[in-house]
Amino acid sequence: MNLTGFAARKAIAAVITIFAILCVNFIIFRIAPGDPVRMMFKDPRVSAKALELQRQKFGIDKPLSGQFLAYMKQLSRGDLGISFWQKRPVTEVIAERIPATLALVLTALVIAVVLGVALGAIAGWRNGTKLDTFLLTASLTMYSIPTFALGIILLLVFAYFLSIFPLGGIATPASGFEGFEYIKDVAWHMFLPCFSIILWYIGEYVLLTRSSMMDVLGQDYIATARGKGIKEFRVLKNHALRNALLPVVTLTGINIGFAIAGVIEAETVFSWPGAGRLVYDAVVKRDYPLLQGVFLLFAVSVVLANLFIDLIYGFIDPRIKVGAK
Amino acid sequence: MALLEVENLKLHFFTRQGAAKAVDGVSFNIEPNETFGLIGESGCGKTTTALAIIRLIKPPGRIVYGAIRFDNKDIVSASDEEMRLLRGKKIAIVRQEAQNALNPVMTIGKQIIEAILQHENVSKETAWTRARNQLDLVGINGNRVKAYPHEFSGGMKQRAMVAIATACNPKFLILDEPTTGLDVIVQRQLLELINNLKQKLNLTAILISHDLSVVAETCDKVAVMYAGKIVEQGDTVSMYQNPQHPYSQALIGAFPSLKGEKKKLKSIPGAPPRLILPPKGCRFEPRCDFAMKACKSEEPLDREKDDHVVACHLIN
Amino acid sequence: MKKLLSLLKNVHQFFHLLVGHSMGRIGAFLIALVLIAAVFAPYLGTVDPQASGKREDILNAPSTRHWLGTDDLGRDVWSQIIFGSRVSLAIGLITAFVTVVTGTLIGLIAGYYGGLIEEVLVRIVDFFMMLPVLPLMIILAAVLGPNLWNIILVISVVSWPTTARVVRSQVLSIKERPFVEAARCIGAGNVRLMFAEIMPNVLPLMFAQAVLMITYAIYDEAILAFLGLGDPTRISWGSMLHFAFESGVMARSPWWIGPPIAGIIVLIVGFSLLGTAVTDVLTPQYKEAKGL
Numbered sequence: 001m002n003l004t005g006f007a008a009r010k011a012i013a014a015v016i017t018i019f020a021i022l023c024v025n026f027i028i029f030r031i032a033p034g035d036p037v038r039m040m041f042k043d044p045r046v047s048a049k050a051l052e053l054q055r056q057k058f059g060i061d062k063p064l065s066g067q068f069l070a071y072m073k074q075l076s077r078g079d080l081g082i083s084f085w086q087k088r089p090v091t092e093v094i095a096e097r098i099p100a101t102l103a104l105v106l107t108a109l110v111i112a113v114v115l116g117v118a119l120g121a122i123a124g125w126r127n128g129t130k131l132d133t134f135l136l137t138a139s140l141t142m143y144s145i146p147t148f149a150l151g152i153i154l155l156l157v158f159a160y161f162l163s164i165f166p167l168g169g170i171a172t173p174a175s176g177f178e179g180f181e182y183i184k185d186v187a188w189h190m191f192l193p194c195f196s197i198i199l200w201y202i203g204e205y206v207l208l209t210r211s212s213m214m215d216v217l218g219q220d221y222i223a224t225a226r227g228k229g230i231k232e233f234r235v236l237k238n239h240a241l242r243n244a245l246l247p248v249v250t251l252t253g254i255n256i257g258f259a260i261a262g263v264i265e266a267e268t269v270f271s272w273p274g275a276g277r278l279v280y281d282a283v284v285k286r287d288y289p290l291l292q293g294v295f296l297l298f299a300v301s302v303v304l305a306n307l308f309i310d311l312i313y314g315f316i317d318p319r320i321k322v323g324a325k
Numbered sequence: 326m327a328l329l330e331v332e333n334l335k336l337h338f339f340t341r342q343g344a345a346k347a348v349d350g351v352s353f354n355i356e357p358n359e360t361f362g363l364i365g366e367s368g369c370g371k372t373t374t375a376l377a378i379i380r381l382i383k384p385p386g387r388i389v390y391g392a393i394r395f396d397n398k399d400i401v402s403a404s405d406e407e408m409r410l411l412r413g414k415k416i417a418i419v420r421q422e423a424q425n426a427l428n429p430v431m432t433i434g435k436q437i438i439e440a441i442l443q444h445e446n447v448s449k450e451t452a453w454t455r456a457r458n459q460l461d462l463v464g465i466n467g468n469r470v471k472a473y474p475h476e477f478s479g480g481m482k483q484r485a486m487v488a489i490a491t492a493c494n495p496k497f498l499i500l501d502e503p504t505t506g507l508d509v510i511v512q513r514q515l516l517e518l519i520n521n522l523k524q525k526l527n528l529t530a531i532l533i534s535h536d537l538s539v540v541a542e543t544c545d546k547v548a549v550m551y552a553g554k555i556v557e558q559g560d561t562v563s564m565y566q567n568p569q570h571p572y573s574q575a576l577i578g579a580f581p582s583l584k585g586e587k588k589k590l591k592s593i594p595g596a597p598p599r600l601i602l603p604p605k606g607c608r609f610e611p612r613c614d615f616a617m618k619a620c621k622s623e624e625p626l627d628r629e630k631d632d633h634v635v636a637c638h639l640i641n
Numbered sequence: 642m643k644k645l646l647s648l649l650k651n652v653h654q655f656f657h658l659l660v661g662h663s664m665g666r667i668g669a670f671l672i673a674l675v676l677i678a679a680v681f682a683p684y685l686g687t688v689d690p691q692a693s694g695k696r697e698d699i700l701n702a703p704s705t706r707h708w709l710g711t712d713d714l715g716r717d718v719w720s721q722i723i724f725g726s727r728v729s730l731a732i733g734l735i736t737a738f739v740t741v742v743t744g745t746l747i748g749l750i751a752g753y754y755g756g757l758i759e760e761v762l763v764r765i766v767d768f769f770m771m772l773p774v775l776p777l778m779i780i781l782a783a784v785l786g787p788n789l790w791n792i793i794l795v796i797s798v799v800s801w802p803t804t805a806r807v808v809r810s811q812v813l814s815i816k817e818r819p820f821v822e823a824a825r826c827i828g829a830g831n832v833r834l835m836f837a838e839i840m841p842n843v844l845p846l847m848f849a850q851a852v853l854m855i856t857y858a859i860y861d862e863a864i865l866a867f868l869g870l871g872d873p874t875r876i877s878w879g880s881m882l883h884f885a886f887e888s889g890v891m892a893r894s895p896w897w898i899g900p901p902i903a904g905i906i907v908l909i910v911g912f913s914l915l916g917t918a919v920t921d922v923l924t925p926q927y928k929e930a931k932g933l
Contacts (some may be wrong), residue, residue: 020768028780066696140917146860148867152882152891162894173378221428222421227381228440228489229412238439240428254770261775264745265864269886279776280868283783291780298776306771318473 002320006314014307021299025292026071026303042104080296081289085281090293094275098297100170101274104190105263108197115198116205117248121241123206124213142203147262151196151269165192168271194267200262203254212244219243246317253309256302316318326397327354328497330377330530334391336370346371347386350628355497355529355546361535362544362561363430364576368597370553375499378531379416380408394634396498414444417490419483421502426486433460433485434470440492444593450474457602459488462500463518464523480511484518491526498530504539518540537577541565549573552597552608559633569635571613608640615639648841655845658922665918671911675904678726685723691716691876703896710896712881712890722900728877729859732793736858739797741813741851745843748836751805751833752812753804764811769802778861782870789872796861804850808843815842845923852916856909863905878904 074081080090123135159167166172166189177185216222217240225235260276268278276296282291314320336348350369355361363371376382379391380400395416395555400408420426428436429496437459438452447455457467463484464571474482483503490498501520504512522528522544534540540547543563548558549572557570568574575593595612598604609619617636628640660666664793679683703710709718751762778795785791815821816839824838866879866887867870878901 017768017771021772024772028784035560056833077616114641140913141910144856144913145906146863146909148864149882152886152898152902156892156895156898219332220425222424223381224486224489225381225428225439227412228416228421228443228721229409229414230439230443231409233932234443236441238431239428243428257773259776260773261864264775264779277777281780283868283870288783291783295780296849298773299771302771302773316430319475322473 003314006320007311010307010314011308017303018300021296022072022075023068024295025299026068029292030067031286032107041134054146065284074099080293083290083293084289085285085287085290090289093290094278094293094297097273097275097278100272101263101267101276103186104193104197104272104274105259107190108194108201108262109259111194112201113205113252114200117209117245119202120206120209121213121236121244124210124244125218127210127217127241132210136210139203139206139210142199143207145200146265147196147200148265148269149191150199151266154192154196155269165189170273190272193270195265196269197259197262201259204255204258205248208248209244212247213240214242216244244312249309249313249316253306256305258300260302277285280310328357328359328396329355331378332392332394334374334377334393335389336373336382336386337389338386340601343601346490346553346603347566347600348377349600349603350391350455351550351553351555352391353548353555353558355531356364357496357529358523358527359546360523360528360530360532360544362540362547363418363531363550364535364537364540364547366535366597368600369550371550372501374550375418375501375531375533379412379418379499381418410444413440413495414493415495416497417493417495418499418501419486419490419503421505427482429434429474432471432473433477433488434472437489439494440489440550444493445551455492459492460485461523462491462522463488463583464514480514483511483515485505487515487518487522491522491528492616494526496529500530500532502534503532504534504536512539519543537565543631544564552603553600554608554636555634556609557633559631559636563632567631567633568635569630569640570609570637571615571639572609605616607636644656649743655922656791658721659915660920661923664914664916665922668911668916668918669827671907671914673907675726675730675911678723679730682723682727689720692919700890700894700897702894709900710894712884712888714892718897718900722878722904724771725876725878725881725901726908728789728872728875729862729879729905732789732796732814732862732877733855733859733908733912736793736862737851737854739793740800740854740858741765741804742777743797744850745808745840745847747801747805747837748808749812749840749843752809753816753831753839759809760803766802766805770806772799773798774861775864778865779868779870782865787870787872789875791840792862792865792870792872796858799861800857801805802853804847804854807850808846811843811846812839815839836869849923852912852919856912856916859905859908859912873911878902 064280078091080094082088083090083093086093116266119135119139123132126132146233159165166188170189171177171182171185172189221243222235222239225239226232230239263274264276264279266272267274269278271277278290278294281287282294333356334348334351335346337346351370351374353361360407363374365371373382373386377388378395378400380403382388388401391401395411400409403411406441427433431439434453434456437456438449441447441452441455442449453470455596456470460469461467465481465484465488467475470628475484477485487503503519504515507515516539519530519532522523523530523543532540532544546558547561548555549564549565549568550568551555551572557564557568557573564573565577568577572593593612598608598611604610604621605624606622607620607625610616613620617638625636625638625640627634627636630640660669699711699715700713701707701711701715703718707717707719708724711717713723747762747766751759778799781798782791783796785795807924821838823835824834829838844854861880862871862877863879866877867882869883869887871877871880871883873880880903885891885901887896891898
């Protein structure tokens with residue numbers, strides 16, 4: 001099997017998974033106890049007749065299969081429903097927030113992965129030394145602190161008491177900043193939420209890379225390389241790291257779910273106007289269409305991100321690129 | 326003058342339970358262009374000795390006594406950097422066919438030129454040409470330089486290892502159980518290859534194996550190791566025809582022969598001693614058919630008999 | 642009978658090694674702190690944690706009457722912390738139990754039977770692992786309603802796939818071992834093979850997974866409560882943070898914020914360290930390295 005066959009297989013699997021997610025999304029909201037329409041319109045002043053109309057509109061009076069078809073048709077038109085809270089199409093609400101989340105997540109991930117892998121590789125290489133123990137303990141600790149708890153601590157210490165950073169939001173309101181000034185302002189606002197996400201992630205990547213490195217350093221080909229008289233640094237770079245990174249890439253896919261959790265937590269604590277914060281808002285406001293829409297967004301993102309990572313992996317592992325015998 | 330001199334080498338592994346005396350006073354010399362065989366059962370210290378020559382022993386192992394001289398250069402006290410310069414360039418090692426002896430994400434060619442470029446000042450093109458030649462040399466089509474290890478069979482991988490090891494024309498080659506784990510036909514191919522290369526490249530080599538037939542085919546001199554010591558050494562033919570030490574006799578006698586009369590398979594009862602607290606006298610004494618009183622209390626010293634060097638009280 | 646004795650001996654050795662492990666000791670100590678608080682809560686908590694205080698009792702800094710001060714309803718923070726430990730610990734342990742049992746069952750069945758059953762189960766497990774954990778929990782919790790048992794259910798639903806996958810791959814390798822074949826030869830049926838022969842060998846892994854799941858469960862409960870999805874009838878550390886965050890006076894009452902955060906971190910770190918110790922002790926080389 002070569003690379004295109006591999007890619008095709010993964011792409012098809014992704015499509016099937018997305019379909020399954022759509023089904024799950026549908027089911028979850030139908031299993032809710034109680035009348036979904038009554039849930040949506042909690043105001044007792046709404047008349048029974050109006051409720052009946054709503055039921056018809058949402059197709060709840062039809063059998064389940066009918067509802068499902070209606071749901072799929074709606075989705076294929078790109079319609080995710082209307083948000084109760086904002087009285088606007090859900091797609092609009094979400095689309096507005098995506099850039100903020102992307103900015104936060106991508107910055108955090110890039111920094112965390114680069115630092116985490118580098119530190120983890122060093123820890124693995126220097127296994128057993130004081131440096132390794134230090135990095136290991138620090139990482140385990142960072143890994144154990146929930147992002148939202150860390151966020152609250154950072155918020156209190158650095159924003160309230162020390163006033164070094166803003167208390168929340170993405171930019172100083174009514175500042176009139178433009179261009180570069182604006183970017184600096186956003187960056188200043190982004191620092192703390194980014195930091196709270198990064199810390200957990202670095203811990204995770206150090207642990208991952210370290211153990212992968214330790215596995216690799218015990219392999220025979222490392223001894224072969226040293227037996228050829230290759231300089232130690234090259235052995236580490238070309239032989240150890242190249243192989244140690246493979247499982248790390250795979251595990252990155254699985255970790256994306258955690259990145260999303262981190263983003264939701266950080267955005268909530270720091271009032272960062274992204275898609276993560278929408279989750280909190282939707283829960284508090286009991287805005288089910290919005291909640292459903294955001295869930296869909298995140299779930300599909302995970303699938304796509306995993307697909308992307310699988311493809312990258314196929315490219316960097318020669319056993320897949322060239323095909324096993 | 327000998328290319329490699331090993332004199333009373335002692336190498337211990339320091340574990341929590343004590344020091345395991347894996348190599349305990351081993352001495353031998355290897356002349357240029359000679360192939361020296363080291364045989365013995367698992368755990369006797371032969372691989373450890375070989376790795377000591379190229380100083381690839383990792384802690385908790387440590388050389389505690391003795392000398393190793395390669396081309397008149399002291400190995401035991403050489404610095405890490407000096408050793409690194411020797412490895413691949415002057416002394417090379419081909420290890421047992423381990424599944425993972427080759428880096429799975431690097432092409433075979435790259436792994437060959439890596440060695441060349443590290444030690445010699447040649448251009449990349451020259452290195453790649455030499456890599457192709459190396460593959461041809463070991464009987465693999467030179468066009469496969471861009472192939473990855475997983476595309477090769479077990480025998481091919483082993484031959485590729487030989488290609489990598491000889492890339493810089495080393496003077497000395499260590500072959501550590503090169504044929505173990507390969508099927509008989511592939512073994513034969515590899516042995517023929519080794520014999521060919523020996524002549525072509527003027528190699529001096531040490532070959533470690535527990536397989537007597539392999540050693541018999543390729544080696545000029547043979548040493549038999551037991552429990553960290555060499556019990557007998559001499560030139561191959563006379564060692565096989567006329568082993569003097571009871572262990573050598575049992576070892577060579579235990580090997581079934583395809584030709585000749587049908588004999589009962591003779592095995593050696595018992596097991597080798599634990600190396601942490603080796604016995605005071607001869608280490609083979611508990612399993613020896615000819616054991617005498619002296620064997621329990623005194624360690625036998627090297628004595629000469631019929632051009633063999635034997636460590637046994639029976640010889641006088 | 643002999644098997645039981647050897648099992649007991651292994652268990653004893655296991656705990657002996659665990660106690661000797663430095664991280665394990667620290668972890669156990671931290672967990673013990675919280676455990677004591679939970680078990681002796683009625684004696685350690687000074688007042689009913691739900692009792693709101695009088696007007697002048699609102700948001701008091703720590704004093705001799707209220708050791709950790711009061712919250713925005715005048716409730717005693719110290720008592721909330723003590724009683725809150727019960728919720729965190731209980732949810733952590735129960736959820737982990739449910740998760741590990743479910744995950745192991747599925748892993749055993751998938752690994753043992755193979756074929757179509759395995760294919761289907763593996764696909765389901767893989768699918769679940771793809772779904773983003775927090776959004777899924779939030780949706781389920783929002784839809785099912787805020788209730789202690791729902792929380793346990795929600796976290797379990799999200800966590801069992803990890804255990805199932807890990808157990809299955811262990812089962813796959815154990816199933817090939819000679820003793821399983823031997824048992825089959827003397828006529829052991831499928832169920833007996835799975836539970837009497839294979840499962841005992843999976844127990845160490847289950848234990849390691851259980852500890853891991855406890856850390857996840859505690860984290861998940863904390864975040865769900867923080868987002869307002871916890872059981873409103875019970876005080877948990879996460880819900881304390883929720884009220885503090887919502888109140889808007891978070892910055893002026895660090896005594897309200899600090900303790901629950903500290904509690905959560907202590908508990909998670911404790912179980913994490915214990916988990917590391919457990920994984921280490923269960924590695925085959927560990928016993929040799931310790932000279933046994």
